[in-house]
Structure formats: structure tokens, C-alpha cells
Amino acid sequence: MRQPAAAVKATQGVYNADFDWDGFNSDWYCAHNYVSLRDDDTAIMTRVGEFFQQHLKPSTAQRRGLDVGSGANLYPAMSMLPFCEGVELREFSRSNVRWLNAQIERYDAYWDEFWDVYRALPAYQNVSNPREALRKAAKVERMSIFELPEREWDMGTMFFVAESLTYDPREFWRAVECFGRALKPGAPFAAAFMADSRGYKVDKTQFPAVAVDITDVKDCLSVVCEVIDIDLVETKKPLRRGYGGMILATGVALS
């Protein structure tokens, strides 16, 4: 978590609660990030799907999955469909909660391309109608990551959240811990992080980030999880300036 001294000074003492999360422009964010499928997201989905199908039987019986900080992204929730009766999305921003509820009712056609990536994997072929499966399984609730109950969920995803909700490194650590502790011991998870990001704009609004690298992510995840795999996902076409790739970690929650 190394940052230039001037950047550290300007953002010191600026926390999650200091940002207008309800003003997060979900449609802008989705259009910028997800309306066409990127090579790095494709690589992430393939690795996440492979990891989950290795660790879980494709039966949904009574399993509950958690996606925290879902934003305007459906692909983490989709990754849990073959394995969960309930896919529970916990998101703090009211605008994102509205967007998620509308998309879950009947998601837009561009998400079909995302499902096609999962569908190449055997466990996902058991889901014949993913649109209907998501509508039935997914429940969205407005909640802060810092308020998640402990030991509730059987599997979990957290994509670009813990490092992208604050400028404060301790708050980043706390967010990762809250995610890990929300999972039952042994529950498999996938978590993605923007490497070296110092913040990002959504439409005209600036949101924060803590600049992390693979070692930082591994260190804080290891407090609550056994990290099985962690790697930088490469792309020739970065999403925007000001970050150093995407870090993907998979593993299981510790007892």
C-alpha cells in the first residue's frame, strides 16, 4: 500500500462514510464497465466458475451465497447460480439497490454474453434458464459491508469493493475481514480487487480507492481465509487510466 506522500496527505482521514454512495450513477457505471464483455472479465469468470465447480457439487439445496457491494454488476451473482438456493446481494448505495432490483426482475440482453462464458463450464449447464434462475434466487438488501452478520453464508463473492470504498488502508482491511467473517468456515469465495487504483470517477462523481498490490490483498485475506490462488489478470486494453490490472483471489473461509 505505497502511495506518494502528497496523495496520502490529500486523502488522509477520508473514509467510506464521506462519499455520496446514493449518488452512484449505476447506468453510467454499467455502460462504462459491462455493456460489452471485456477479455479480463472473461478470464475472471472462467477462473471463478472453474474454482466453484471444483469446490462444490452443483446442487442448490439450502445453500446461500453472498455477493457484497454488487454495484451494477450481475456476473458475481451469476457465478453462484448452480450452487445456491438463495443468492443474497448486499449493497450500500440506494441507486445501486434500485438498479439491481430492476435487473434481477429481468436482466438486459448484454448479460447473456456473460452467462455464455459460464455456460462453457459443466456445472453451469445445469441452469437451463439463468434469467429465471436469477429472478428466483436473488434477493437484494441495502446493507453496509461493515454490518454483515458473521458466519451466515455458504459461499461468497466480492468484486472491486473493499479497496474501492475508502481512502483509508485500515478501512480496506476491515472491509476484507467483514467479508471473510460473513462466510461459514470452509465456504469457498472469489474476490477481485483493482490493483494500484487511487480512486475512480463514476459519471461526474469521484469515488475513493486504496492502492493495493497482490501482497497487500494476500496479507489481509489471510487473516480470515485460506487463499488458494491469487493472481493478476492481464489485459491489453485497460478499462481506464490509473490502475495496474485486476487481482483475483479464490479460497475458503477460515474457522
Ligand SMILES: C[S@@+](CC[C@H](N)C(=O)[O-])C[C@H]1O[C@@H](n2cnc3c(N)ncnc32)[C@H](O)[C@@H]1O
Ligand atoms: C467499484 S464498485 C464495484 C461494484 C461491483 N461489485 C462491480 O464488480 O463492478 C464499489 C461498490 O461498493 C459499494 N459500496 C460502497 N460502500 C459500501 C459499503 N459500506 N458496504 C457495501 N457496499 C459498499 C458501492 O456502492 C459500489 O457498488
